[in-house]
Amino acid sequence: MTRAVVVGGGLGGLAVAARLAASGQQVTLLEATERVGGKLGTVEVDGFRFDTGPSLVTMPLVLERLFADTGAPLRDVLDLQRLDVAARYRFGDGVALDLPGERPAIAPAMDDALGDGAGAQWEAFLAHAQRVWDATHEHFLESPVSPGGLARLSLRVRDLLAVAPWRSLRGVGDRYLRDERLGLLLDRYATYSGSDPRRAPAALAVVPYVEQQFGSWYVRGGLRRLAEAVADRCRALGVELRTGARVTAIDTVGDRVSGVRLDAGERLAADVVVANADASTVYGPGGLLPHRASARRLARTTPSSSGFVLLLGLAGRDPATPHHRVLFPPSRAAYDAEFDAYRSRVPASSPTVYVHAPDDPALRRDDDGEGWFVLVTAPRHDPAGGVDWDAPGLAPRYAERILDVMARRGLDVRHRIRSCTVRTPADLERETLSPGGSIYGTSSDGALAAFLRPANRSPVAGLYLVGGSSHPGGGLPLVTLSAEITARLAREQSARV
Template sequence: MAVVGAGMGGLAVTARLARAGHTVTVYEQAPEHGGKLGVLRREGFTFDTGPSLLTLPQVYRDLFAETGAPLDDVVDVVPVEPVCRYRFPDGSTLDLPHAERDVDAAIAGALGPKAARDWRAVMNDAERLWDLVGEPVLQNPLGGVRDLVRRSASVRDLMAIAPWRTLRGLGERRLEDPRLRMLLDRYATYSGSDPRRTPALMTVVPFIEQRFGGWYVLGGLRRLGEALFERCVLLGASFRFDTKVETIETRAGGVSGLVLRDGERVDADVVVSDADAAQLYGALLPDRRARRARRALRKVEPSLSGFVLLLALRGRTPDAAHHRVLFPADYDAEFDSIFGKDPRPVPDPTVYVCHPADPSMAPDGAEAWFVLVNAPRQGQVDWTAPGLADRYADRVLEVMANRGLDVRDRLLWREIRTPADWERDTGSVGGAIYGTSSNGPRAALLRPANRSPVPGLFLVGGSAHPGGGLPLVGMSAAIVSRLVGPA
């Protein structure tokens, strides 16, 4: 059995399939595992270059428990408190706590009792949506609209999901405080999307964060990927790094193997692809049976990408928070810059900052900061143009300073990651962080199916059902392992 790609989806499905008795070989074009869950280590500083917050940790607790030793035996998973500190355009701030029981009081204290009541009402409705989609939809194969309808218990359930309503529209109807509307809009970016086009169903994202909390892995979230890789090796899986798959070969009965970049052919009657679905169907799989899947992908929009600064800073930050989000005055201008007719680097972006209170991540008396801003994909903007990355990095630091977080005089050095780097390093189209966006009902609910049109070929990872982000990627691996079955 062959797995194409050693991102978190590829690793998770490999562990499950190896545990089920399959002989698994993983082919990864990069020199190491992890995909977007990357790491940079330099001069005593350690940076997670991908996800920095774990929600729904039970997905990985189940994975590790079902493949060997429990998760807590191999990594330290700790709560993040607060989960995030938000700074709004008027200078007000909101610390959203880890524990759901404390959320109402935090919002009331920062934004007023009316805001807390409004938010709670939206989250109560989101709880019902989670009951409707959490297990029936997200944790089972979904092959199309018929599956979605079949998994809904009633017409009332479909009306509750209401895919024609947008996240922005719900906020405008239900949340009086513009700061709360801005907060709700932000959760569209968890799937790399535009809140003006993302279905209101995405209210389940903040609900999940508040119901199950935000978590961090000591030593960085990369440790989760390393622990999962070690689990795969213990279970007998083989890995071939620096090995690019050029073609997935098929025959009348289904998949037959792989052709590697050097011309080597590998026989396999089961292939699991952790490659971006657009890359799989557009480049790796010439089979005519995939024509419908290719057409469907052409109708959806890839997710946004990200521009990242890794900052090595001298000194310590008073009143630090693990995560900060610094909102702009005009949030719509950001989405226009990314998803509009003339994509360009966002002039005044939302800035996301992570600086964990983890002494293992930086030398004594120093801090390692991960800074992310949403960005158009490579190809929409030529991020390799001379000087662009450095100029934009300077602009992001200036924006941070204008919003009360000036670290320029503390800067020892910086590393820059652009959408072009994400595309090169992960194979995602244009450096799209989440595969396809959730811009529209079909894109949000009907991502590429885990079972391909070619027998024996399966899709795992953030570009396939149920979507991007560590929890959903873990769910996709569980779905695929059930579809493949035991050896």
């Protein structure tokens, strides 16, 4: 029986552990913190419970495959609910757009909110995005990355024209979207991978397509329940889940892995090691298994942005509060200034504000209050060369600024605040061991970013990478796909040995 050790208990690690165990491997998962789930965290404050990571499920078919391949189907385990309104977008001119959760309703809603013709512009863009999806999802998103995969894609001229690796997401959007507000809406999707729309590849057009084609979904009880459900599946399959178990090194014998070492001196033998950790933590100097060539490759990538968060416990409830809300800056120029600030490693003075306010009784203490997760994109924690988010007074001052920005954009809740908890990129780094608090590992900035992202199969035999910093990228659906690809590669190796 193949012995597999998974290092890290985020969603990617949990999902690959479940898949390996379901295939008959003996699996041990080691998590350095006291609970599994990684960025799928939760915090309780003053009777409110907040999801502190992802707030949305897209591509639910990926999760359905995970559960179907490892036991009882998803519908028997979690209550996924499709959102009628994916998000309420508030633009700089004060216009609000409630974006429907069903694609056929989107164009009419855009015409009603933004004027005749807006829906046709967006539908033309989505038709292009569908061509990108058709060209990439099988041969790239659901397959191991390799130079050969890039070559196969390049041989299909129509697919290459659709993907347009020479063009940015902003550039492809400008071909279809004449309304600046639609351009802002598209730009927002680049931030789903911690990227700048002016530098992110045009292939990211698949992000809005996937969300709007397959729907925006919420897990009743909070998305933390997804991590708990996959952990339960692991236990049912016989996976040994160990928390508080920090791995300090991955051992090798000859040219292949032989096990891992823990900080307490313990050593676990393994035929397969899967690292659900940031690739720089694995390959970099002082990492789990330093690898010079891989470290040099990583040095060519751009770390993704992080996030600055307010957890607001509010008095009173507004039944019209949308599940998701986005407050844009006054103009695209102001939005560009926000991205320029991140690249300069300073907090933006007037950032886009994202609010997650689920109407879920399981997350609030009573019917006379509501909990809001307020997020703005922020530069990573980098005391040496950027922002020191632990600097005295910085976090509370920036929290006040965010509340002021919300008020200026028509969402003043300062008089309703019962509790306000601030979470900075430094907090995220400490809690998830993600360097600098980068949410997605590396950003997607640059035409070759996807192919610079570390592959799931490492250069060392028996070692694999899974999760947001490896192929195909960050976010719930891609991390789950990463686990699917990695488990398949590990099983194929075990069958050859």
